[in-house]
Amino acid sequence: MNARQLWRRWVAFWDRREGPESLALARILVGSVLFFDFAGMASGGLAPDFWLAPARGLGWGAAVDQADFVRTLGTSPGAVTALWALALAGSCGVAVGLWLRPAALACVAATALLGRLAPDGERAIDVLLRIVLIVLALSRADATWSFASVRESRLGRAPVTSIPAWPRLLLFGQLVWVYSSAAQNRGGVEWWPAGGSVALARVLSDPHFARFSPGWTAALDPLPRVATVLTMVFELGSPLLVVFTFAHRQPERLGAFGRVVRRLGLRWVWLGLGASLHLGIALTMRLGIFPYGMLALYPLLIAPEELRAALTRLRRATGRSSAAAAPG
Amino acid sequence: MRAEARAALIALVLAVGLVDGLPLPSAERAAGFAPWLAAPAEVASRVQAAVLSPFGFVFDWLRLTERWVLFAGASTRRFRLEIAARGNSSQAWQLLYRADDERHRFLAELIEYRRVRGAFNPRTQEPPPGYDAFVAFIARRVLSERPELRDVRVRMERIRIDDAGGYTRTGVYAHERVKRREDVLP
Numbered sequence: 372m373n374a375r376q377l378w379r380r381w382v383a384f385w386d387r388r389e390g391p392e393s394l395a396l397a398r399i400l401v402g403s404v405l406f407f408d409f410a411g412m413a414s415g416g417l418a419p420d421f422w423l424a425p426a427r428g429l430g431w432g433a434a435v436d437q438a439d440f441v442r443t444l445g446t447s448p449g450a451v452t453a454l455w456a457l458a459l460a461g462s463c464g465v466a467v468g469l470w471l472r473p474a475a476l477a478c479v480a481a482t483a484l485l486g487r488l489a490p491d492g493e494r495a496i497d498v499l500l501r502i503v504l505i506v507l508a509l510s511r512a513d514a515t516w517s518f519a520s521v522r523e524s525r526l527g528r529a530p531v532t533s534i535p536a537w538p539r540l541l542l543f544g545q546l547v548w549v550y551s552s553a554a555q556n557r558g559g560v561e562w563w564p565a566g567g568s569v570a571l572a573r574v575l576s577d578p579h580f581a582r583f584s585p586g587w588t589a590a591l592d593p594l595p596r597v598a599t600v601l602t603m604v605f606e607l608g609s610p611l612l613v614v615f616t617f618a619h620r621q622p623e624r625l626g627a628f629g630r631v632v633r634r635l636g637l638r639w640v641w642l643g644l645g646a647s648l649h650l651g652i653a654l655t656m657r658l659g660i661f662p663y664g665m666l667a668l669y670p671l672l673i674a675p676e677e678l679r680a681a682l683t684r685l686r687r688a689t690g691r692s693s694a695a696a697a698p699g
Numbered sequence: 700m701r702a703e704a705r706a707a708l709i710a711l712v713l714a715v716g717l718v719d720g721l722p723l724p725s726a727e728r729a730a731g732f733a734p735w736l737a738a739p740a741e742v743a744s745r746v747q748a749a750v751l752s753p754f755g756f757v758f759d760w761l762r763l764t765e766r767w768v769l770f771a772g773a774s775t776r777r778f779r780l781e782i783a784a785r786g787n788s789s790q791a792w793q794l795l796y797r798a799d800d801e802r803h804r805f806l807a808e809l810i811e812y813r814r815v816r817g818a819f820n821p822r823t824q825e826p827p828p829g830y831d832a833f834v835a836f837i838a839r840r841v842l843s844e845r846p847e848l849r850d851v852r853v854r855m856e857r858i859r860i861d862d863a864g865g866y867t868r869t870g871v872y873a874h875e876r877v878k879r880r881e882d883v884l885p
Contacts, residue, residue, distance in 0.1 A: 385709050415809060431832035487762065495767055577773075578799035591864075592864070
């Protein structure tokens with residue numbers, strides 16, 4: 372294959388179209404996670420004070436910021452309140468699919484500025500969800516399951532059944548890269564068999580993160596070591612998800628390997644492992660929105676037609692059970 | 700947008716993201732390498748910085764990165780936050796909050812919120828840059844809710860995490876700070 376043919380295939384790949392369901396579900400979940408995080412700060416007495424200059428808040432970044440207007444923001448309760456409100460309203464707009472583009476971009480701008488004011492308050496999940504919001508802003512993730520689609524329907528317009536696939540594919544790659552990069556940056560020998568794979572037992576015993584009283588993992592040994600190995604296998608092997616997905620959809624293109632992948636359901640095994648990892652984190656550690664934010668991106672790993680098929684099965688199953696429960 | 704333009708833009712975004720995400724060692728870490736390894740690491744870092752320089756403003760303003768560091772190390776030498784207060788300098792310190800201590804949970808929900816934890820939880824043996832801001836912030840909150848108190852002390856007990864799980868207290872404290880009422884409240 373020459374360079375011209377390669378380029379044509381590259382253009383064709385990013386020009387594909389698909390149903391809007393996967394992106395729409397990810398939009399709803401991502402927007403909801405962010406909304407509840409920002410709303411929770413208010414109910415916990417942290418918004419908007421958190422971003423104000425010390426001692427009222429933790430916004431120490433404003434005083435050392437190179438931009439004049441950021442320094443000013445940090446000392447103004449009104450401006451900080453407005454940024455928090457913008458992040459809250461933006462995440463709500465994203466979740467319900469109302470004015471998606473301005474809502475997502477407002478949320479990106481507000482969270483980036485708030486992050487400058489209080490740099491320690493930002494974790495990896497905040498950065499990742501900001502990237503996701505940028506891509507969602509450029510997508511048609513509001514084409515279904517949204518206020519925008521309801522409005523279009525009331526205006527008598529036909530429902531949108533096909534949207535550009537590139538935002539989902541790009542975010543699919545982003546999620547794979549997050550896992551792969553996390554494994555590449557694991558410098559500690561404790562994550563590897565040479566170090567006894569004791570990393571998770573240690574992390575679960577750190578009193579700043581542990582949900583349960585540290586020490587409970589000792590009774591489960593060697594389960595935490597097995598979990599550490601599985602975490603590393605999962606993260607290092609994350610690029611395999613691309614291969615598994617391709618093999619799942621077009622097994623004939625990969626010959627015997629493709630058939631084995633499909634028969635063993637390796638793609639679903641990988642996705643199940645990832646979901647279990649995050650559910651395990653949610654259960655055993657206090658990491659805030661991290662596990663939920665990551666799980667919110669999992670619909671992006673599922674093709675819209677698979678999601679539609681799953682929903683149809685679910686509707687049939689619930690229909691059957693309600694029919695069975697109905698008297699007479 | 701034309702399909703070709705979009706594909707080109709995506710290729711550029713992916714390339715820039717991958718260069719930013721390269722797991723290159725920091726200058727301090729590379730300095731500890733053998734010379735034959737340190738030199739290529741330094742060159743690679745310089746090339747990375749040069750390639751990224753036209754896009755630096757995007758990463759800076761939107762606070763983005765493609766280098767994902769999630770629990771990079773799980774050291775055995777960790778810390779346990781402790782917050783105490785007293786009414787005056789002749790009184791003993793009264794423990795209000797201690798991590799993993801069910802009997803001392805004053806303001807626990809606030810302290811354990813993920814964004815607040817980021818301001819005190821040390822990733823290395825040093826506290827994060829916002830630690831002093833955290834001390835002032837929490838002292839203000841404590842003294843606002845407990846008008847009878849005058850001083851707040853924040854410190855970290857050094858602990859040693861056991862490989863099988865659990866930890867051993869050392870009784871040695873680090874990063875101790877004391878704030879008086881007049882320091883944090885008008």
